[in-house]
Amino acid sequence: MDEQHIGRTLADWFPERRRDLPWRRNPTPYRVWISEIMLQQTQIERVIPFFEAWMERLPTIRHAADADRETLLKLWEGLGYYNRVINIHRTARLLRDEHGGNMPADHSGLLALPGIGPYTAGAIMSLAYNEPHPAVDANAERTLSRVFDIEEPIKASATQKHLRHKAAELIPPGRARELNQALMEHGALVCLPRDPRCRECPVPGACLARKRGVAEMRPNKGPSRSITYLEAVVGVLVHEGRIFVQKRPEGGLMPGLWEFPGGKLRKDEAPEEGLEREMREELNIGIRLGQPLAEVRHSYTSFRVLLRAYFCSPATDPEAIRLTAASESRWVEPARLQDFSFPAANRRLVAKLSALTPDEIADLLRA
Numbered sequence: 001m002d003e004q005h006i007g008r009t010l011a012d013w014f015p016e017r018r019r020d021l022p023w024r025r026n027p028t029p030y031r032v033w034i035s036e037i038m039l040q041q042t043q044i045e046r047v048i049p050f051f052e053a054w055m056e057r058l059p060t061i062r063h064a065a066d067a068d069r070e071t072l073l074k075l076w077e078g079l080g081y082y083n084r085v086i087n088i089h090r091t092a093r094l095l096r097d098e099h100g101g102n103m104p105a106d107h108s109g110l111l112a113l114p115g116i117g118p119y120t121a122g123a124i125m126s127l128a129y130n131e132p133h134p135a136v137d138a139n140a141e142r143t144l145s146r147v148f149d150i151e152e153p154i155k156a157s158a159t160q161k162h163l164r165h166k167a168a169e170l171i172p173p174g175r176a177r178e179l180n181q182a183l184m185e186h187g188a189l190v191c192l193p194r195d196p197r198c199r200e201c202p203v204p205g206a207c208l209a210r211k212r213g214v215a216e217m218r219p220n221k222g223p224s225r226s227i228t229y230l231e232a233v234v235g236v237l238v239h240e241g242r243i244f245v246q247k248r249p250e251g252g253l254m255p256g257l258w259e260f261p262g263g264k265l266r267k268d269e270a271p272e273e274g275l276e277r278e279m280r281e282e283l284n285i286g287i288r289l290g291q292p293l294a295e296v297r298h299s300y301t302s303f304r305v306l307l308r309a310y311f312c313s314p315a316t317d318p319e320a321i322r323l324t325a326a327s328e329s330r331w332v333e334p335a336r337l338q339d340f341s342f343p344a345a346n347r348r349l350v351a352k353l354s355a356l357t358p359d360e361i362a363d364l365l366r367a
Contacts, residue, residue: 001206006147007170007179013202014182017189019044022052027177029103029128030061036123037084037115039137041301044188050079061103064088065096069256073341080344082254087115105129118164126176134167135180136160139187145219146191149208153222229304233271234262235279235312236293236349238365241358242333244318245340246282246326258340260309260349261325271308279312284322286315290365294352298345307345311364334361 001009018024021044023035034054038047054075058064064072069089076085091113095101103124104110110121122135136144141154144163152159171179190197196215198204209215237244237260245258261282265274272289279287290311298305314321323329332340337350356364 001203003166003169004172006203006206007175008172009202010170010182010186011172011175011178014178014185017185018181019185019189022048022055024181027127029105029124031055032124032128033103033116033120034064034088036120037088038079040084041081042079047079050075060101061092061095062101064092065101070341073256074339077341077347078344082257082343084115086255090114091116103128107131107133118160122164123180126171126180130174130177132168132171132173132176134164134171135184136163136167137184137187139185139191140167140180140183141187142193142219143183143187143191146196146209146215147203147207149212149214149218151214151218151220154219155222225302227302227304229306231265231271231306231308232263233265233275233278233308233310234260234346234349235275235287235310236260236353237279237283237287238290238311238313238361239318239331241361242331243337243353244321245330245332245337246323247328249325249327254343256341257343258330259326259343259346262309263325272310275310275312282323282325284324285318285320287312288315288365291363293364294349296345296348298348305345309349311361313365334358 023031035047035051038051038054057071057075058067067089069086072085072089073082076082079085094113095103104113107121107125110116110124111118116124119135119137122133125131125133126135141163144150144166145154148166150159150162152162154163167180167183170183186201190200194216198207198210198215201207204210207215209218244261246261248254248257248259250256261279262275263278263282265271269277275289276287279285290313293309293311296307296309298307318331321329334353334356337353342350353361
């Protein structure tokens with residue numbers, strides 16, 4: 001079975017198995033762009049409510065461009081990898097100011113935009129404009145690596161280039177939209193990471209990895225990434241019934257998000273000692289320690305973090321606070337914390353705080 005036959009068969013199969021996803025109902029360049037950025041490293045089921053809320057609030061590029069950063073961060077809260085939404089904001093403003101509020105309709109023009117790489121550019125060109133460009137996501141990678149028995153590490157740059165080349169060869173004339181979605185759908189529903197459903201495959205005779213008995217060895221993910229384990233501590237700093245939060249600076253990790261002050265513990269440092277040190281270093285004040293609020297475990301791509309949170313109050317005049325690790329700070333009523341965008345681990349602390357009454361918070365301030 002040659003490439004064009006495989007491509008036509010997959011494109012014909014797609015309407016039979018396609019899922020009803022909101023971005024497929026009206027695949028404008030803007031909707032494809034936002035959905036594809038949201039779907040990076042995030043499961044479809046999780047993305048759907050975020051996408052629908054985003055489109056209700058920001059239905060066009062101009063709406064996204066005109067919105068302030070806080071609005072976009074709040075709509076993105078819970079999706080993680082916040083540089084994605086910061087790049088969306090930068091790109092939306094560039095499109096508003098230099099492109100009349102429209103997405104470019106050429107591949108090179110898309111690649112020149114912040115946060116848009118070969119995959120996203122290919123997705124917009126094929127899914128929105130139906131132009132013959134490959135769009136190889138993780139699901140399509142799996143299908144292609146098995147059909148063509150690609151044994152090299154899947155994330156190597158040479159392998160990625162080879163995958164895009166093979167995907168481009170599969171596109172039947174005038175059917176880029178169907179073929180690229182078929183590859184994604186096939187990997188998501190049939191060509192599963194474990195126990196692939198080969199009996200449901202529309203092109204079983206074309207799968208070289210299956211013929212050679214190595215389907216479950218594809219794709220080759222290469223050496224596993226090492227995991228770093230960290231311990232951190234933050235303070236829920238309370239004064240006159242309000243809680244102190246600070247905004248992460250631009251140019252660092254998760255810029256623009258709000259957080260409780262604190263940081264990583266040093267080797268053999270007790271959490272209470274670490275919190276007192278962090279408050280001196282970050283805020284220039286001493287504190288009175290209260291009771292623990294919670295312990296939160298959170299996973300990032302290559303990190304595992306144990307975060308401990310303690311109630312505390314200023315031991316000196318709060319006017320003495322001087323920010324050294326943040327761009328802005330606020331004293332916030334506990335009920336208003338939900339209005340701010342926090343990283344995932346801090347959000348779990350906000351949820352616990354929201355369940356406490358002012359009297360309970362006052363009691364927990366007492367060591």
